[in-house]
Amino acid sequence: MSSMPGGGAPSRSASTIVANIASGYHILKIDGYSRTLATPTGKYIASLPFTVGGHRWYIRYYPNGKKSDDKEYISLFLYLHDNVTKPVEAQYKYRFVGVVAKQPLTLGELHSFSFDSGWGYSQFIKREDLEQSKHLRDDSFAIRCDVVVVTNELRVEEATEATAAADMITVPPSDLHQHLGSLLRTEKGADVVFDVAGETFAAHRYVLAARSPVFSAEFFGAMKESNTGGVVHIEDMEPRVFKALLYFVYTDLFPKMKQVEEGDVGDDDEDVLSQHLLVAADKYNLERLKLLCEKKLCEYINAGNVATILALAEQHHCHGLKKVCFHFLSSPANLRAVVARDGFKHLSRSCPSVMEELVAMLSN
CATH class of the missing domain: 3.30.710.10 (Potassium Channel Kv1.1; Chain A)
Structure with missing residues (x-):
């Protein structure tokens, strides 16, 4: 057994440098995708501003690509909405709403953002691929943008030897x-x-x-x-x-x-x-x-099945699913498509109270 000169035990200590971060996400829904295709290449449609890490951000949606090389693709870029005195360090990631990642979400490398200087994907998805995918339903799709902002504030914390050792132990899921x-x-x-x-x-x-x-x-x-x-x-x-x-x-x-x-x-x-x-x-x-089924059905709502799903939500007291169905029907185009189908007639006969709620909602 080794020991320090003089017989004393070695001193042991540990410390941790912690970088403060703030995270959040914004969901951008493109409702009426086909109508956005009239936007020329290089032109964008901006989302509403949203706040993450004390800064306001917005997303630029380019239906026909940001540059001529990307004209067959959809481009998505994240921008700072406000002017800042020094760059903001942040990470970002786009994904379709409803897609469950098999691995933990990885946001990629850190980027410096300044006013009117953005980062994103010039070729997020080819329009042809989107139009043939399950992500586009009833001429709509939704994108989630996750953002992690790294602040310049750092703090140093003392860590005990036990804590330092415990950090080396990996517990499997x-x-x-x-x-x-x-x-x-x-x-x-x-x-x-x-x-x-x-x-x-x-x-x-x-x-x-x-x-x-x-x-x-x-x-x-x-x-x-x-x-x-x-x-x-x-x-x-x-x-x-x-x-x-x-x-x-x-x-x-x-x-x-x-x-x-x-x-x-x-x-x-x-x-x-x-x-x-x-x-x-x-x-x-x-x-x-039951809640997992509700959430799953929210991804599949369309003009052909919304009446059936709404009746199901009413009969089994699924308030969240019912609310999503009502939101779908609040679109005049969706409502016209649904009213013309037999399922809507069956809904009016089997769930008259739902029809009363729907009429009240539309009148407001």
């Missing part, structure tokens, strides 16, 4: 959902079987009861059903919907179509599954799943 998902997939220890339209699913009573008060009452409470051969029959539900429900119960994750069906699937399938899954989540009192 929770993998509980993977273990429970494996339990569902392998059916190891399963003690109940569900029959859904002739398709069977094995599961674990205690897992279901812990996640859903309805399952808890069915298996262990006053509503306890008779155990006839360990098979529970589920009525009025498609097998793929029940499979998706079980996936959420075991993993707490929103199921994707590839996890409940084989083969290629489209946005329409995701839309319909989310509608049915919302009904199932309400039935089994899975409030988080």
Whole structure:
């Protein structure tokens, strides 16, 4: 064992230099995309100013590119709205609203911003690619711009030896959902079987009861059903919907179509599954799943399904989803497209109270 001369123990200390930052984001919705294409190359449409880190910013949207080399693309640039005495250091990132990043959001390198000097993407996306993508719906799309501002203020903090050592320890994210998902997939220890339209699913009573008060009452409470051969029959539900429900119960994750069906699937399938899954989540009192379905359906609202989704929101008390549907219908163009469809007539018959609310909203 080594020691310092004289037998004394070495002194140990640590300190941390902290750079102050401020972060925020702005969502820019392009409503009536096709009409913005009349804007010449090099000309832009500006967003409203927004504040991050004590500075006001705005986004320049170039429908036909910022330069002639970019005329087939959409350009997006971030600018300071106010004049400043010295440059502002900031990072930024653009992404389509509704896109979930598989990795933590990386904002890229630090840039210096001054008045009328911006940074961005000259070729954010090719117009042809946007028009063929799911991001453009009913002639609209939305972009989220994340901004991180680094201030010039630095502070030095003393860190204990224990803190310095603890910073070297990396804790991986929770993998509980993977273990429970494996339990569902392998059916190891399963003690109940569900029959859904002739398709069977094995599961674990205690897992279901812990996640859903309805399952808890069915298996262990006053509503306890008779155990006839360990098979529970589920009525009025498609097998793929029940499979998706079980996936959420075991993993707490929103199921994707590839996890409940084989083969290629489209946005329409995701839309319909989310509608049915919302009904199932309400039935089994899975409030988080119900909210996830609401959020997912907000991405799919269009003239062809808004009446159905609005009726669903009313019947299952989904106030946020209902508000988004009303916002969609507040556009005269959208309303005209919806009124001409059979779904709107069905909505007026099945949910007269919703129609009264809609009329009141439009009159205001």
